Amino acid sequence: LIELKNITKSYPLDGLQLKILKGISLKIDDGEFVAIMGPSGSGKSTLMNILGCLDKPSSGTYLLDGQRVENLSADELAEIRNRKIGFVFQGFNLLSRTTALENVELPMVYANIPAEKRERRAKEALAKVGLKERMYHQPNQLSGGQQQRVAIARAVVNEAPIVFADEPTGNLDTKMSIEIMNLFTKLNEELKRTIILVTHEDDIARYAKRIIRIVDGEIHSDERNV
Amino acid sequence: LIELKNITKSYPLDGLQLKILKGISLKIDDGEFVAIMGPSGSGKSTLMNILGCLDKPSSGTYLLDGQRVENLSADELAEIRNRKIGFVFQGFNLLSRTTALENVELPMVYANIPAEKRERRAKEALAKVGLKERMYHQPNQLSGGQQQRVAIARAVVNEAPIVFADEPTGNLDTKMSIEIMNLFTKLNEELKRTIILVTHEDDIARYAKRIIRIVDGEIHSDERNV
Ligand SMILES: Nc1ncnc2c1ncn2[C@@H]1O[C@H](COP(=O)(O)OP(=O)(O)OP(=O)(O)O)[C@@H](O)[C@H]1O
Numbered sequence A, B: 001l002i003e004l005k006n007i008t009k010s011y012p013l014d015g016l017q018l019k020i021l022k023g024i025s026l027k028i029d030d031g032e033f034v035a036i037m038g039p040s041g042s043g044k045s046t047l048m049n050i051l052g053c054l055d056k057p058s059s060g061t062y063l064l065d066g067q068r069v070e071n072l073s074a075d076e077l078a079e080i081r082n083r084k085i086g087f088v089f090q091g092f093n094l095l096s097r098t099t100a101l102e103n104v105e106l107p108m109v110y111a112n113i114p115a116e117k118r119e120r121r122a123k124e125a126l127a128k129v130g131l132k133e134r135m136y137h138q139p140n141q142l143s144g145g146q147q148q149r150v151a152i153a154r155a156v157v158n159e160a161p162i163v164f165a166d167e168p169t170g171n172l173d174t175k176m177s178i179e180i181m182n183l184f185t186k187l188n189e190e191l192k193r194t195i196i197l198v199t200h201e202d203d204i205a206r207y208a209k210r211i212i213r214i215v216d217g218e219i220h221s222d223e224r225n226v
């Protein structure tokens, strides 16, 4: 499903090139549940943005579903994201003057889903993350963990085959984290979706079947979770 | 140092009053190290914003250092914050077109600290949180955990006697979290600063000497940490 070969990513800074990803190669099959871990600043979000077709690598190749995507245009990447990818951002990225419900409906608007069906599915997704009582609140009327859960609901509502989640439980208490991880487990085991999540917590990584560790822009280990 | 009596906080929503804090009373002495825990949405950040003089309660009284502060004007609250309070926000709240260094200098600008001393202290604070190599990056050139550490550095650089930290390690790996908690412990034990931090993780709360649990806008328990 996903195949990266020698992916690098650098940023220009003061006339130099700051190397963030230094040659990442990996394969992820359909239906896997992968956790990515590593120190703060090691390149996890940068890798997730490339995997999620939100950003392009500086060099290397990315085969997604048999299609080379590292050199596609912004429009072509957007089209792939709308059809195949759900993404929970580390910083949530919710639209501000927009209710939780409307935020969750957004991917379905792009997929041309009719309004009645959109509303029903958005409400179901929000109920699954415990936000039935907060549907009409805007992000600035929600707690940090509630905003995070709106971002999670939005990423799973379109039945995208691949879900990327960048630290989805960082603002949640233990009980709510377990509910969210059970949701991801269900999406993976019952609905066969591929889940790739970044986390700093071993308790969260434990739900995955494989753990990839990134240090300083390189893969340090890649192991089955036993 | 801090005394809350029957603090409530409500928000108007659709003509009704949504009650968030339902009568909070507590006392915190000079030099304490307190952790506040509770479910997502229970009112922790709302309570922290009132304690940190960023917001006013709907009713109840707040005695800070013997002064009644619940009815002060915005300017008077700002003046208290500048002199007495360092605050790490759950959402970081960094200035965007501004380097990490300038962000950390900001509280010292308000305190009229001369430029040379400001720069030196800001660099020291950033080095303490492991960001010496990222001083001139702007927030959108920093990882989530790096932004969080800039917010932490900014909150401690002005030697404020009271430090409020709203989930300061949510985006940090275990090793970096330990370094941050050691920093807070040092501020508390060596420099005698009062530390009040919100966390969802028991491992982090363990560093505090007292744990207050909030559920549904009320204090459920308030215990010495043994
Ligand atoms: N402006 C507002 N209008 C209406 N409700 C609000 C507003 N701001 C916050 N709330 C509600 O207040 C409640 C408490 O929010 P708060 O941010 O204090 O929670 P919290 O305990 O910090 O949660 P978390 O652990 O998720 O950060 C939430 O249910 C939230 O929806």
Ligand SMILES: Nc1ncnc2c1ncn2[C@@H]1O[C@H](COP(=O)(O)OP(=O)(O)OP(=O)(O)O)[C@@H](O)[C@H]1O
Binding pocket: A011, A013, A018, A020, A038, A039, A040, A041, A042, A043, A044, A045, A046, A047, A090, B134, B137, B140, B141, B142, B143, B144, B145, B146, B171, B172, B173
């Ligand atoms: N636009 C940019 N310009 C320069 N450097 C950048 C830029 N964006 C990110 N970086 C750097 O890239 C590195 C990796 O960032 P990334 O966000 O991928 O880290 P991360 O592993 O997700 O960290 P965290 O666990 O803190 O979220 C960081 O050191 C960061 O400073």
Ligand SMILES: [Mg+2]
Binding pocket: A044, A045, A046, A090, A166, B143, B144, B145
């Ligand atoms: Mg990140």
Ligand SMILES: [Mg+2]
Binding pocket: A143, A144, A145, B044, B045, B046, B090, B166
């Ligand atoms: Mg909060």
